[in-house]
Amino acid sequence: MWRKLFNATMAFGALAASAATAETACGPRAGMLQGLTREYGETPVARALAGPGQMIEVLVSPSGSWTMIVSDVLGQACIVGTGEAWTAVPRPTPAAIERPA
Secondary structure, rough: HHHHHHHHHHHHHHHHHHOOOOOOEEEEEEHHHHHHHHHHHEEEEEEEEEEEEEEEEEEEOOOOOOEEEEEEOEEEEEEEEEEOOOOOOOOOOOOHHHHHO
């Protein structure tokens, strides 16, 4: 259930990002990663499979700026979100998931 909700949320986020800007920033994933590292100091901190042939990555800089990209199996990627003040949250243990606070 959570996976379906996450996929639906990401699909909506991608559509909203596209609607909010006249042009979505897309290109070869390798070049996009190099550019984000060179220009903003952002490096990958998280990856997840989002659907058939799609991977989501979050890149974060030491200053807290972040970029979320979605890549496909052909090596193309699009920026679907950016922001500031990224804060890492510790991954919960299985026991913490079973016994909510």
